[in-house]
Amino acid sequence: MSSFRVDLRSDTVTKPSEAMRRAMAEAEVGDDWYDDDPTVNLLQERCAEAVGKEASAFVPTGTMANQIGLRLHFEGPGHLVAAAAGLHVTSVEVMTAAALAGIAYRTIDPGPRGWIDAEQAAQLLEPDEFYDVEVIDLLSVENTVGGAGGRVMPIDELRAVRKVANDAGVPIHLDGARIFNAAATGQNDAAEIAAEVDTVMFCLSKGLGAPIGSVLCGPADMAREARRLKILYGGAWRQAGIVAAAGLIALEEGPKRLHEDHERARHLAEGVAETLPGSVDLEQVETNMVFVDTEAVGMPMLETIERLAALGVGVTHSGGQIRMVTHLDIDDTGVAVALDAWRALASERGR
Numbered sequence: 001m002s003s004f005r006v007d008l009r010s011d012t013v014t015k016p017s018e019a020m021r022r023a024m025a026e027a028e029v030g031d032d033w034y035d036d037d038p039t040v041n042l043l044q045e046r047c048a049e050a051v052g053k054e055a056s057a058f059v060p061t062g063t064m065a066n067q068i069g070l071r072l073h074f075e076g077p078g079h080l081v082a083a084a085a086g087l088h089v090t091s092v093e094v095m096t097a098a099a100l101a102g103i104a105y106r107t108i109d110p111g112p113r114g115w116i117d118a119e120q121a122a123q124l125l126e127p128d129e130f131y132d133v134e135v136i137d138l139l140s141v142e143n144t145v146g147g148a149g150g151r152v153m154p155i156d157e158l159r160a161v162r163k164v165a166n167d168a169g170v171p172i173h174l175d176g177a178r179i180f181n182a183a184a185t186g187q188n189d190a191a192e193i194a195a196e197v198d199t200v201m202f203c204l205s206k207g208l209g210a211p212i213g214s215v216l217c218g219p220a221d222m223a224r225e226a227r228r229l230k231i232l233y234g235g236a237w238r239q240a241g242i243v244a245a246a247g248l249i250a251l252e253e254g255p256k257r258l259h260e261d262h263e264r265a266r267h268l269a270e271g272v273a274e275t276l277p278g279s280v281d282l283e284q285v286e287t288n289m290v291f292v293d294t295e296a297v298g299m300p301m302l303e304t305i306e307r308l309a310a311l312g313v314g315v316t317h318s319g320g321q322i323r324m325v326t327h328l329d330i331d332d333t334g335v336a337v338a339l340d341a342w343r344a345l346a347s348e349r350g351r
């Protein structure tokens with residue numbers, strides 16, 4: 001049990017609501033290995049519909065959904081997947097992809113904004129005409145971009161990247177773990193974003209508030225192979241309707257309230273920036289994440305995390321900065337408690 005009064009480590013820490021617990025207890029279930037679970041099947045239909053794709057596969061984690069998505073397009077070891085450095089698939093999951101599918105990457109540093117533009121996509125996908133050795137099977141993108149503080153990749157830039165990939169004959173997989181956070185900024189809905197890619201995964205277990213589960217969505221003709229890979233990776237989780245029942249509520253209710261998390265993240269960011277000038281790039285705060293530069297605190301990053309924990313506030317780090325994520329279980333009081341902790345820390349250091 002987390003001892004934090006306010007847990008801002010991630011939007012994955014939320015507890016299922018009473019309605020979710022009831023739905024889980026009462027869920028109609030079957031054996032998902034045989035495609036027999038009616039609640040899983042309904043969730044898969046609704047998820048595919050929510051992002052405008054024909055089919056989807058419900059799996060335990062975002063990592064598994066990404067890995068199935070990558071593997072679907074990847075012809076095999078010896079070929080490459082192209083992507084920006086610092087994405088979830090090219091950092092945390094880099095060993096997973098190597099171990100499960102023999103995937104290696106061609107990466108490019110996208111700079112602080114976190115996503116590649118058309119020019120960088122063209123560079124990444126440039127054919128290896130001289131040596132004629134490197135073959136790229138897939139381009140992978142992420143939206144929102146977690147490593148860049150949850151920023152939204154603008155749709156025009158995604159479209160321009162899409163055109164470059166199309167011209168190169170390379171499909172696109174989107175890690176849309178937080179695609180509904182991108183949609184909640186009001187720029188484009190999830191289906192508009194997903195229309196620019198071939199496959200998209202999103203997590204029910206992050207901002208949407210489900211306890212467990214992610215989905216990989218794509219065209220109907222990939223569904224059979226996606227199911228085969230789901231079984232291969234150990235994701236045929238039998239009476240998974242129990243968790244799919246919570247997923248249905250998350251999909252229905254979650255997207256409607258994400259703007260509240262974004263407003264609280266902004267409030268949190270502005271409060272920290274006021275206490276510690278120069279510590280937060282407010283332009284980066286577009287969704288539910290706040291990154292804080294600890295140089296302004298005058299305390300090493302890990303010590304800052306420990307001090308905040310001692311004050312009851314859970315945070316993590318990413319790319320050398322403190323990361324705080326707002327979510328369903330953070331209310332206005334939670335934000336106030338977190339801001340008090342930052343103020344206490346700042347005054348301890350004479351800031």
Ligand SMILES: Cc1ncc(COP(=O)(O)O)c(C=O)c1O
Pocket residue numbers: 060061062063064066088089142146175177178203205214
């Ligand atoms: C952008 C992104 N993609 C994928 C994942 C993987 O999801 P999971 O932790 O469910 O495997 C995460 C998890 O934090 C993430 O932030």
